Amino acid sequence: xxxxxxxxxxxxxxxxxxxxxxxxxxxxxxxxxxxxxxxxxxxxxxxxxxxxxxxxxxxxxxxxxxxxxxxxxxxxxxxxxxxxxxxxxxxxxxxxxxxxxxxxxxxxxxxxxxxxxxxxxxxxxxxxxxxxxxxxxxxxxxxxxxxxxxxxxxxxxxxxxxxxxxxxxxxxxxxxxxxx
Amino acid sequence: xxxxxxxxxxxxxxxxxxxxxxxxxxxxxxxxxxxxxxxxxxxxxxxxxxxxxxxxxxxxxxxxxxxxxxxxxxxxxxxxxxxxxxxxxxxxxxxxxxxxxxxxxxxxxxxxxxxxxxxxxxxxxxxxxxxxxxxxxxxxxxxxxxxxxxxxxxxxxxxxxxxxxxxxxxxxxxxxxxxx
Numbered sequence: 001x002x003x004x005x006x007x008x009x010x011x012x013x014x015x016x017x018x019x020x021x022x023x024x025x026x027x028x029x030x031x032x033x034x035x036x037x038x039x040x041x042x043x044x045x046x047x048x049x050x051x052x053x054x055x056x057x058x059x060x061x062x063x064x065x066x067x068x069x070x071x072x073x074x075x076x077x078x079x080x081x082x083x084x085x086x087x088x089x090x091x092x093x094x095x096x097x098x099x100x101x102x103x104x105x106x107x108x109x110x111x112x113x114x115x116x117x118x119x120x121x122x123x124x125x126x127x128x129x130x131x132x133x134x135x136x137x138x139x140x141x142x143x144x145x146x147x148x149x150x151x152x153x154x155x156x157x158x159x160x161x162x163x164x165x166x167x168x169x170x171x172x173x174x175x176x177x178x179x180x
Numbered sequence: 181x182x183x184x185x186x187x188x189x190x191x192x193x194x195x196x197x198x199x200x201x202x203x204x205x206x207x208x209x210x211x212x213x214x215x216x217x218x219x220x221x222x223x224x225x226x227x228x229x230x231x232x233x234x235x236x237x238x239x240x241x242x243x244x245x246x247x248x249x250x251x252x253x254x255x256x257x258x259x260x261x262x263x264x265x266x267x268x269x270x271x272x273x274x275x276x277x278x279x280x281x282x283x284x285x286x287x288x289x290x291x292x293x294x295x296x297x298x299x300x301x302x303x304x305x306x307x308x309x310x311x312x313x314x315x316x317x318x319x320x321x322x323x324x325x326x327x328x329x330x331x332x333x334x335x336x337x338x339x340x341x342x343x344x345x346x347x348x349x350x351x352x353x354x355x356x357x358x359x360x
Contacts, residue, residue: 042246046273047268066222069259074251078255082262083269090267093226101221158316 002028004097005129005147006052007139009087011037013048018130019058020151027130028059030140045087052091064092065150067142068101081159107142110149110159182208184241184277185327186232187319188265191217193228194319197239198310200331207238207310210320225267232271244272245330247322248281287322290329303310 001021007014017028035050056064066088069081076154092099105115112125123141126132129148136144197208215224223317228346236244246268249261272279276358285295292305303321306312309328316324 040279042269042273042279045270049270049274072270073255075253075255075258079249079262080256080258083266085259086263086266087270089222089227090270091228094229095252099220099222139223 001063001151002059002061003147004055004059004064004092004148005145005150006064006088006092007142007146008048008066008068008081008088009034009139010044010080010084012139013051013084013088014137014139014141014143015052015055015145016126016147017061018144018147018151021168025129025148025151027132027144030144031055032137034137035045037073042054048084048087049091052088054092055097056060056092056095056097061097062152063095065100065148067104067107068090068103070104070146073158095125100150102146104142107145107149109147153169181243181259181331182236182239182241183327183330184239184244184272185323185325185330186244186268186272187322188228188246188261188268188325189319190224190260190264191215192317192319193231193264193268194321194323195232195235196306196316196324196327197235197241198324198327202267205309205323205328205331207312209283210316211235212319212325221263225263228264228267229271232268233275236275236277241277243280243330244277245280245282245326246248246272247287248283249324250284262307263297279331282326284322287325287329290332291325 002017002019005016011034015033016029016030019026019028033045033048048163055158066085069085084114089099108117108122109115111129112121122145123138125133126141126144126148127135130144135141182197182199185196193213193216194210195213196210199206199208213228215227219227244267249265267278284317288297288302289295289344291309292301299318299321302325303315306321306324306328307315315321
């Protein structure tokens with residue numbers, strides 16, 4: 001089972017791909033889509049659309065998981081984030097992928113042990129879990145964390161993936177590469 | 181010059197196409213994209229993406245104009261609207277179109293004489309301006325109004341279309357099909 005995690009953003013959309021095989025989770029790839037800040041909004045969003053389509057075509061994931069948003073207090077920020085998030089969700093679905101969503105807080109809790117984990121803590125835990133030599137950029141680390149969280153939920157339930165499954169039982173414990 | 185106007189929304193995305201020829205504005209087509217309310221969010225957004233791509237392919241507009249949003253006071257509404265709006269903007273740009281934006285208030289003022297015009301007033305004015313036999317649905321009327329506003333701006337300036345041009349000089353007066 002190959003899982004694509006995505007952390008949408010208008011300036012930086014992180015993506016991360018992991019494989020879940022025989023109970024272990026392994027790193028495949030990760031990166032960040034950064035549209036030109038000087039380009040018109042529609043061109044920036046088209047860049048994100050095309051980038052997501054390329055990542056799907058190159059990696060052939062079985063499912064995509066997108067970070068669910070905690071609504072910001074600022075409507076303008078919510079609109080800007082919504083625009084990038086909508087493009088990501090549509091691009092995944094147009095590519096024929098099933099799309100699940102996980103709350104950022106659940107992801108942090110599953111990967112770093114607390115829903116209030118800092119970006120640096122998430123980066124460090126993702127690096128350790130996937131045995132990476134260098135730390136991924138923050139947005140890519142968040143995307144990998146989403147994919148890891150989904151992989152753990154699927155592994156523990158034994159039911160494949162489910163958008164309703166909350167990985168509460170693994171909160172605080174992470175078992176990289178332990179065969180079941 | 182063929183102009184595609186769009187009024188993005190998560191439940192209903194209106195579109196309207198007009199031609200500006202020799203100073204007159206004529207109706208080409210209009211409609212509303214309504215994703216299934218029971219479908220997952222990603223599927224609903226993919227439906228909007230595909231619908232916009234189809235409208236562009238069938239009508240071959242020279243430019244697309246999207247209603248610019250007045251930020252709502254509610255961040256959740258802003259996120260939901262942003263998602264649909266992002267999909268529309270990306271789909272237009274992916275189709276190779278130049279995309280302009282016009283504020284809803286400017287559009288209402290140009291078409292109905294006041295930025296505070298009601299939906300019914302906009303519908304009635306669009307119907308009259310384009311000499312339609314029946315009133316378009318509200319979302320389609322808004323989209324046609326966006327296209328009409330852009331067409332008037334382009335006609336009056338004689339400089340083609342510009343996203344910065346504000347059609348203030350035509351506020352309150354509308355000149356359908358008057359050859360210049």
